[in-house]
Amino acid sequence: MAAAGQNLSIDPDRLWDSLMEMAKIGPGVAGGNNRQTLTDADSEGRHLFQKWCEAAGMTMGVDAIGNMFATRPGTDPDALPVYVGSHLDTQPTGGKYDGVLGVLGGLELIRTLNDLNIKTKHPICVTNWTNEEGTRFAPAMLASGVFAGVHTQDWAEDKRDAEGKRFGDELDRIGWRGTEEVGARKMHAMFELHIEQGPILEAEGKDIGVVTHGQGLSWTQVTIHGKDSHTGSTPMPMRKNAGLAMARILEKVEEIALSHAPHAVGAAGHIDVYPNSRNVIPGKVVFTVDFRSPTLSVIEDMETRLRSEGQAIADAMDMQIEFEKVGGFDPVTFDEGCVTAVRSAAERLGYSHMDIISGAGHDACWINRVAPTAMIMCPCVDGLSHNEAEEITKDWAKAGADVLLHAVIETAGVVA
Ligand SMILES: [Zn+2]
Numbered sequence: 001m002a003a004a005g006q007n008l009s010i011d012p013d014r015l016w017d018s019l020m021e022m023a024k025i026g027p028g029v030a031g032g033n034n035r036q037t038l039t040d041a042d043s044e045g046r047h048l049f050q051k052w053c054e055a056a057g058m059t060m061g062v063d064a065i066g067n068m069f070a071t072r073p074g075t076d077p078d079a080l081p082v083y084v085g086s087h088l089d090t091q092p093t094g095g096k097y098d099g100v101l102g103v104l105g106g107l108e109l110i111r112t113l114n115d116l117n118i119k120t121k122h123p124i125c126v127t128n129w130t131n132e133e134g135t136r137f138a139p140a141m142l143a144s145g146v147f148a149g150v151h152t153q154d155w156a157e158d159k160r161d162a163e164g165k166r167f168g169d170e171l172d173r174i175g176w177r178g179t180e181e182v183g184a185r186k187m188h189a190m191f192e193l194h195i196e197q198g199p200i201l202e203a204e205g206k207d208i209g210v211v212t213h214g215q216g217l218s219w220t221q222v223t224i225h226g227k228d229s230h231t232g233s234t235p236m237p238m239r240k241n242a243g244l245a246m247a248r249i250l251e252k253v254e255e256i257a258l259s260h261a262p263h264a265v266g267a268a269g270h271i272d273v274y275p276n277s278r279n280v281i282p283g284k285v286v287f288t289v290d291f292r293s294p295t296l297s298v299i300e301d302m303e304t305r306l307r308s309e310g311q312a313i314a315d316a317m318d319m320q321i322e323f324e325k326v327g328g329f330d331p332v333t334f335d336e337g338c339v340t341a342v343r344s345a346a347e348r349l350g351y352s353h354m355d356i357i358s359g360a361g362h363d364a365c366w367i368n369r370v371a372p373t374a375m376i377m378c379p380c381v382d383g384l385s386h387n388e389a390e391e392i393t394k395d396w397a398k399a400g401a402d403v404l405l406h407a408v409i410e411t412a413g414v415v416a
Contacts, residue, residue, distance in 0.1 A: 008116070010405055012398035015108040019397070022048060022088070022104065023096040032388025033096055037089040037131035038066070038170040045088045046176055049103065049128060056110050058126070062178025065143045065153060066130035066171050069185065072110050074123040075415045080188035082120075082412040083371070084109065084404060085127030086363060091135055095195075095390025097380065097397075102193040103128050105401040109408060121413035122188050129363045130171075136161045144363035147183045148370045187371035189338050189411050192364035193404045194375060195392055199383030200356060207399040208346040209356035209377030212339055213294035214365045215263075216331030218303050220289045222249065222310060225320040228275060228283030243273055243282035245317050252309045253289055256302050263357060264293040266302060294331045294357045332358075332365045338374030338411070345406035351399045376403050 025045045026035030035041045046068060050060050053070035061069040071081060086102025106126035113120070129147075134140030137159040145151045157168030171177050196202075201209050226242030250268055257266030267290055274284040291302040307323050314321035346353035356377060358365070364375045378400035381391040 008112075008405065010105075010108045010112045010398065010401045011115075012394050012401075014111065015104060015397055015401055016394050018052065018104045018107065019096060019100060022100055026090065028093055028388045030093070030388040032390060033090040033094050034092050035088065035090045035094070036092055036136045037133060038136065038167065038174055040174065042089055043174040043176060046128065049088060049107070052107055053126065056107065056114060058110060061180055062176060063147070063180035063182045063184075064177055065146050065156060065182045066176040066178065067143050067147060067182070068128040069125050070107075070127075071123050071125045072113070074120050074412065076121045079122040080186050081123040081125040082188050082408055083125045083127055083190040083367075084192070084408055085125075085129065086192050086194055087129045087132035089131060089133050091133050091386045093386075093388050094133070095385060095387060097195050097390055097392050098197065098385050099132055099194070101195055101378070101392070101397060101400065105193045105397070105404050108401050109405045112405060113409070118409065119415040120409060121415050122411070124408060124412055130176075131167070132363055137167045141361055141363050141366055142167075143182075144366045148366040149183060150366055150369070153182055183370070187367070189335070190364065190367045190371050190373045191338065191342070191404055191407055191411075192362060192367075192373070192375045193400050194362055194377055195380040195385060195390070196356070196377040196383065197360050197380060197385035201354070201377065201379035202381065202383065204354060205352065206354045207351040207378070207396065208353035208403055209379075210339060210343045210346065210353055211358050211375035211377055212334060212355045214332035214334070214358045214361065215292040215294055216296060216299050217290060217292045217327070217329045218299045218325065219327035220291075220303060220306055221286065221324045221326045222246075222289060222306075223286045223322045223324075224284065224314060226281070226283050229281050231279045231281055234281060239281055240283070240317070240319055241281050242285045242319060245313055245319055245321075246271070246285045246287055248313045249306075249310045252313070253306065256305050256309075257291065260293060260298045260302065263295070264291070264298055264302065266291045288326065292359070296331055299331070329361070332368050334364070334368055334374045335372035338372050338407070341407040341410050342374050342376050342403060345403045345410065349399075349402055349406060351403065374407070376400055376407070
């Protein structure tokens, strides 16, 4: 019997060849990919994935929102499957690895088990979640969100792209609406391998990020009412400069986030100034403060302080201020057992690793609501992602897929 020992490894060349083969579908203009969800290229990528899965002896199931589930049977007919996977869709100017590594790393894991004739108690199911990217049809992680009961299927299917095309119609058009009820599958566990999309692992010289949490976020829209007046003829003491009030509040935003270092972050990325004219003092500003942290109480504290300190600044300047919460996403704490399986796999295999918090959203963040879930991250060059220049090394891909293999077979149980 082949044990889950140190020598058990995926085939890095085969994994790499599959990544490069998939990248030929929906090529970008600068060496990356444009394989947006529910396009003809998406359909072609799905067909290739299905062909590979069937060649590896798996059975493909597709649900009514296009999520693909390729299953390798286990020895226990009553055991729930261990899921692995991510997404094959890309940004319009996306890379070759974001999402794809998690799906094809899952496929490589199955090919490796087949080569070594290793049987597992639990089935293993490799998944491609529909529309993770959310560029063509917002929001991101749409179909995994429906699967996890966060969104209704009708709501998702009514989403429209920039040309007014409906998600549900496009799913039918490319022929990937399956018959399974969305979310009906039950999972023993789920593991998602993904590139980091940030600079930490490379800077720290680590092969593996053991993802313990996903950042939560809170968006508060702030409106300040001052008074438009001439920038030349209004004396300084008589001004109600809403832009200045915003500047003072943004200093506070920085201070508030830094007071929860190192994990909390805060900034205003969206700012509208009215009337936005060179010689008019801003009479109104509207901006959105984005706070993020892996801890819910920290997010709540940052929101509360923004409101009280923002109100104090506006009062002192004799201006009206309004706060409106316009978006939010609670932090995710991944399953302790699954996280431990990832960390001990990295340890056993001798890969350098560190615990890390995912700054971006992933399908695993939704699936964590319905099944024990964890994520494995591998570095990417300069932390660059959502960019055609996104790059990883074959060694990083191997490390990530090896840790995935070991975490999964430990969870699925090797049968002698
Ligand atoms: Zn992704």
